[in-house]
Amino acid sequence: MICNICEIERLGRVFVGSLLIGWGIFFGSQIGTVMFVIGVIPLITGLIGNCPLYTIFKNYYLGNYRKH
Secondary structure, eight states: OEEOSOHHHHHHHHHHHHHHHHHHHHHOSHHHHHHHHHHHHHHHHHHHTOOHHHHHTTOOGGGOOEEO
8 A cells, every 4th residue: 555644644643533533532412423533534544644635636745655
């Protein structure tokens, strides 16, 4: 799989995604559900190291295509 986000961005996405999921579970209402769903997106992209929007817009990290 092509890795198109850098390590720092991956860590940031995992952190922000986890934070939003935690807040979503804590609040538990409709706002909590929205925060949970929004938090899943950066968490998954951070864990796999690939952002589909970067692929669509051809915004690869410094043009380096790395395969796992």
